[in-house]
Structures are given as structure tokens and as C-alpha cells.
Amino acid sequence: MPRLTDQSRRLREDQLLAAARRSFADHGFEAASIAGIARGAGVSDGLLYRYFADKRALLLAVLARFFEELIDRAGAAVVAEAGFAAQLRALTLTHFQTMVDHPALCRLFLRQTRDAGDYLGSPIHDLTRRYAGVLTGIVAAGRAGGDVRADLDDRLFRDLVFGGMEHIGWRFLDGDTRHDPREAAARLVAQLVEGCAP
Amino acid sequence: MPRLTDQSRRLREDQLLAAARRSFADHGFEAASIAGIARGAGVSDGLLYRYFADKRALLLAVLARFFEELIDRAGAAVVAEAGFAAQLRALTLTHFQTMVDHPALCRLFLRQTRDAGDYLGSPIHDLTRRYAGVLTGIVAAGRAGGDVRADLDDRLFRDLVFGGMEHIGWRFLDGDTRHDPREAAARLVAQLVEGCAP
DNA sequence: CGCCAAAATGAATTGCGTTCAGCTTATGCC
DNA sequence: GGCATAAGCTGAACGCAATTCATTTTGGCG
Numbered sequence: 001m002p003r004l005t006d007q008s009r010r011l012r013e014d015q016l017l018a019a020a021r022r023s024f025a026d027h028g029f030e031a032a033s034i035a036g037i038a039r040g041a042g043v044s045d046g047l048l049y050r051y052f053a054d055k056r057a058l059l060l061a062v063l064a065r066f067f068e069e070l071i072d073r074a075g076a077a078v079v080a081e082a083g084f085a086a087q088l089r090a091l092t093l094t095h096f097q098t099m100v101d102h103p104a105l106c107r108l109f110l111r112q113t114r115d116a117g118d119y120l121g122s123p124i125h126d127l128t129r130r131y132a133g134v135l136t137g138i139v140a141a142g143r144a145g146g147d148v149r150a151d152l153d154d155r156l157f158r159d160l161v162f163g164g165m166e167h168i169g170w171r172f173l174d175g176d177t178r179h180d181p182r183e184a185a186a187r188l189v190a191q192l193v194e195g196c197a198p
Numbered sequence: 199m200p201r202l203t204d205q206s207r208r209l210r211e212d213q214l215l216a217a218a219r220r221s222f223a224d225h226g227f228e229a230a231s232i233a234g235i236a237r238g239a240g241v242s243d244g245l246l247y248r249y250f251a252d253k254r255a256l257l258l259a260v261l262a263r264f265f266e267e268l269i270d271r272a273g274a275a276v277v278a279e280a281g282f283a284a285q286l287r288a289l290t291l292t293h294f295q296t297m298v299d300h301p302a303l304c305r306l307f308l309r310q311t312r313d314a315g316d317y318l319g320s321p322i323h324d325l326t327r328r329y330a331g332v333l334t335g336i337v338a339a340g341r342a343g344g345d346v347r348a349d350l351d352d353r354l355f356r357d358l359v360f361g362g363m364e365h366i367g368w369r370f371l372d373g374d375t376r377h378d379p380r381e382a383a384a385r386l387v388a389q390l391v392e393g394c395a396p
Numbered sequence: 397c398g399c400c401a402a403a404a405t406g407a408a409t410t411g412c413g414t415t416c417a418g419c420t421t422a423t424g425c426c
Numbered sequence: 427g428g429c430a431t432a433a434g435c436t437g438a439a440c441g442c443a444a445t446t447c448a449t450t451t452t453g454g455c456g
Contacts, residue, residue: 003402028314034444044405046446055444107313114368115309116226149396156366156389163361168354170312191354195393198347199422199433232413242436244415253413 013051016041021062025104029059029112056118063109064123070098071131078134084142088161088189091134095165096181099172107173110166132158157192164188211249214239219260223302227257227310257310262321264303268296269329276332282340286359286387289332293363294379297370305371308364330356355390362386 004012019040023032034055038045052058077090099106113124135158142148168188171179202210217238221230232253236243250256275288297304311322333356340346366386369377 033442045444046406047404049445050403111309111313115305115371120372146396148394149392152394153385153389156362156385157394159365160358160362160386160389163363163365164358165361166364167357167361173313174318187351187354188358191351191358191393193393193395194347195389195391195395196346196350196355197391197393198344199420199431199435200424201433231411243413244436245434247414248434 012043016043016048016051016058017062017065020058021066021105024059024062024108025102028104029055029108056116059108059112060118060122060124063105063113064127066102066105067109067124067127067131070094071127071134073098074131075134078138084138084145084147085189085193087138087141088135088192089185091138092161092165092185092188093181096169096172096184099169100181103173103175106169132162135161160192164192210241214241214246214249214256215260215263218256219264219303222257222260222306223300226302227253227306254314254316257306258316258320258322261303261307261311262325264300265307265322265325265329268292269325269332271296272329273332276336282336282343282345283387283391285336285339286333286390287383289336290359290363290383290386291379294367294370294382297367298379301371301373304367330360333359358390362390 016037020032020037023037023040026032027036034045034048037058038048048058052061074091074094077094078087081087081090113119119125136154139148139152139154139157143150143152165188168184172181214235218230218235221235221238224230225234232243232246235256236246239246246256250259272289272292275292276285279285279288311317317323334352337346337350337352337355341348341350363386366382370379
């Protein structure tokens with residue numbers, strides 16, 4: 001049997017990733033079984049290991065793809081807006097909306113991504129930098145436009161934005177439907193801009 | 199053989215929890231084995247299951263105890279200070295210092311605690327409320343003292359504080375020794391108070 | 397048409413959480 | 427002191443799922 005073409009190899013990989021995404025989203029990491037994923041993709045258990053080193057590598061590949069989709073959406077939403085606050089709202093809204101639309105995958109991401117030796121230097125780590133870069137761009141433009149303090153600590157601000165989004169986002173993941181992503185985004189941005197002093 | 203006294207039962211439980219804390223901190227949740235924990239406590243595998251329903255319940259008990267210690271420290275640190283900013287710095291400093299002192303347990307906590315059906319209504323969920331209550335107290339006092347906007351959204355502020363602390367804290371967990379907990383706490387509080395507008 | 401290398405298989409291996417049938421031990425009663 | 431009792435305690439056996447690898451299948455090429 002001759003070597004697979006790059007294209008058909010990629011096709012099969014897509015097939016496996018799609019089946020894995022379904023299984024992981026439906027059952028979580030531990031409860032999703034290799035056998036179930038392989039069955040879902042219509043292949044044998046063993047073949048999975050020709051494409052991914054182990055179960056965790058498969059999960060990380062699923063999450064990396066998912067994260068990449070989020071970053072692309074966020075980037076597009078941001079460039080469609082003008083002004084610091086509007087761009088920041090676009091970023092946070094995209095983030096929240098993703099949590100509403102894909103709660104299971106977001107859960108997986110938050111639980112499995114950071115920590116564990118395989119994070120630093122992983123593809124997901126690089127994506128995190130790319131996502132952070134979107135925010136850095138917003139801040140740089142805001143500073144140039146006079147909407148942001150010149151002495152703002154970029155990294156601290158990033159930690160507040162992403163940390164705040166994460167915590168607020170858990171309400172969406174927990175299925176609290178009283179909350180509206182658009183309003184949550186607006187409130188978060190207003191708070192970040194104004195602070196809590198009178 | 200007569201029933202164990204409450205006291206000796208608690209003693210044995212402490213023994214098991216201590217061994218489990220060591221194992222989990224040293225190897226992480228998955229890699230820590232029941233056999234290893236039991237050996238560490240000087241008992242058989244089976245006995246563990248007379249005290250904890252399963253491996254995960256054992257982990258949650260370890261984390262609950264650890265979290266309780268943090269809350270007590272934080273509460274004590276806060277009441278020792280006066281003024282909104284100083285109290286908020288005390289809370290965040292305690293948080294950061296705990297991350298520096300117990301990185302492995304903090305990692306476990308962040309990775310294992312939220313998510314997974316067993317969170318809502320669990321002892322750890324209650325402790326989270328207690329921890330949040332410390333911050334709520336600080337904000338209420340700050341509002342009364344005129345250091346906090348009357349219309350501040352308490353829950354949003356809480357999400358920003360805890361989310362920000364968590365993200366900043368990862369730097370401590372990742373062993374980035376360039377960062378000083380005290381300075382990180384001061385910067386975080388200043389940013390929260392002042393916002394990012396010029 | 398066979399040949400061969402790569403793809404694909406799935407049964408065997410392995411490791412670990414969990415269970416439970418049996419064994420130990422401390423207490424109180426005769 | 428001996429013994430019945432009931433709870434504590436043990437650790438080998440079980441089940442389940444990830445991973446491996448010897449074997450089979452596949453399809454282009456000389």
C-alpha cells in the first residue's frame with residue numbers, strides 16, 4: 001500500500017478530530033473512550049495512535065483547533081469596530097458568545113489546557129500568545145488615540161481582561177440563562193475603563 | 199471490635215488526608231496512586247474507601263482543607279488592615295503568597311475544582327462563597343467609607359478580582375521568580391481602583 | 397500478475413481504581 | 427481466663443480503558 005497523499009492524510013485527521021470533538025464535548029475527557037472515538041470516526045483503535053501520540057495529544061489537538069476558530073472570530077470582530085471601548089467590547093462579546101455556543105468545549109479548555117507539563121511551548125501556548133496579541137493591539141491603538149492611560153501596565157491589564165472574562169464566563173457555562181453576553185461585555189468594559197473609585 | 203471513637207476516627211482521617219495531600223502535590227491527581235497514598239498513610243488500599251467514597255472525593259477533601267486554611271489566613275490578614283485599598287491588598291497578597299508557598303496544591307485546585315458535576319453544592323462550592331464573602335465585606339466597608347463608587351457592581355468586581363488574581367497567579371505557579379507577590383498585589387489593586395482611562 | 401511497503405486492524409498487555417470475602421482485634425459477658 | 431461478637435482492616439481479584447504490536451489487508455508498480 002503506497003504512502004497516503006498529504007491531502008488524504010489531512011482528510012483522515014479531520015475525520016478523527018471531528019469524532020474526538022464530539023466525544024469529548026459529549027462525555028468529557030476521562031469518560032470519552034478511545035474505542036468510542038475510533039468507532040465514531042469509523043476506524044480501529046490502533047489507527048488513532050498513528051495520528052496522535054496519545055489520548056491527551058488528541059484532546060489538545062481538538063482544543064487547539066477550537067481555540068484557533070475563536071481567535072479568528074475575535075480578530076474579525078475587533079477590526080470591524082473603531083475606538084478602544086468598542087473594540088474591547090467586541091473581543092469580550094466574541095469570548096462570551098463562544099462560551100454560550102460551546103459550553104462543553106470551553107469547559108474542557110479551561111480544565112485541561114493550562115497546567116500539566118505539556119502546556120509550555122505547546123501549540124496551545126502559542127495560540128494563547130496570539131489571542132493576547134489581539135488585546136495588545138487594542139490597547140496600543142487606544143493609547144495612541146488617547147483613550148488609555150499612557151502608563152497602563154499592559155500585562156496586568158491583559159490578566160484582568162482574560163481573568164475577568166473567564167470568571168464571568170463560568171456563569172454562561174453553568175447555564176445561567178439570566179445573563180446576556182452583550183450586556184456582560186458592556187459592563188465588564190465599563191468597569192475596566194472606569195475603575196471602582198468614586 | 200467496638201466502633202471507633204469520633205476522635206480516633208478523625209485522627210485516622212487526618213492521617214489519610216496528610217498522605218493524600220503529599221501524594222497529590224508530588225505527582226498530581228492522575229499520577230498519584232491509591233496504593234501509594236495508602237502506603238504513605240500506613241494502611242491498606244481498601245481502608246481508604248471506608249473514609250472517602252472514591253479517589254476524587256479524597257482529592258476534594260484535601261483541597262477543601264487547603265482552601266479553608268487560605269480563607270482563614272485571608273480573613274485574618276484583612277481584619278488586620280484598615281481602609282479599602284489596604285484591605286484589598288491584604289487579600290490579594292495572601293492569595294499570591296499561598297500560590298508561591300504551595301504551587302502544586304494551587305495547580306490542583308484550579309484544575310480540578312470548578313467544572314465536573316460534583317462542584318455545585320459541594321463543600322468547596324460553599325467555601326468559595328465564604329471566600330467571596332471576605333471580598334464582599336471589604337467592598338461594603340469601602341463603600342461606607344466613601345472609597346468605592348456607590349453604584350459599583352459587586353459581582354462584576356468580584357469576578358475581576360478573583361479572575362485577575364488567578365491569571366496573575368499563574369506566573370507564580372509557573373515558577374517565574376522575577377515577580378514579587380507584594381508588588382503584584384499593589385499593582386493589581388491600583389489598577390482595579392483607577393481603571394485604564396487617562 | 398504477483399510483490400512489497402505502508403495502512404489498518406483488534407486482540408493481548410498493562411496499570412490502576414474499586415470491591416469484597418475473609419481475617420483480626422478489642423471489648424464485654426459468663 | 428475464655429469466648430462470642432461486631433466492627434476494623436486487609437489485599438488479592440475484578441473490570442475497565444489506554445496503549446501496543448503481530449498480523450492482515452490494501453493498492454500501486456515493475
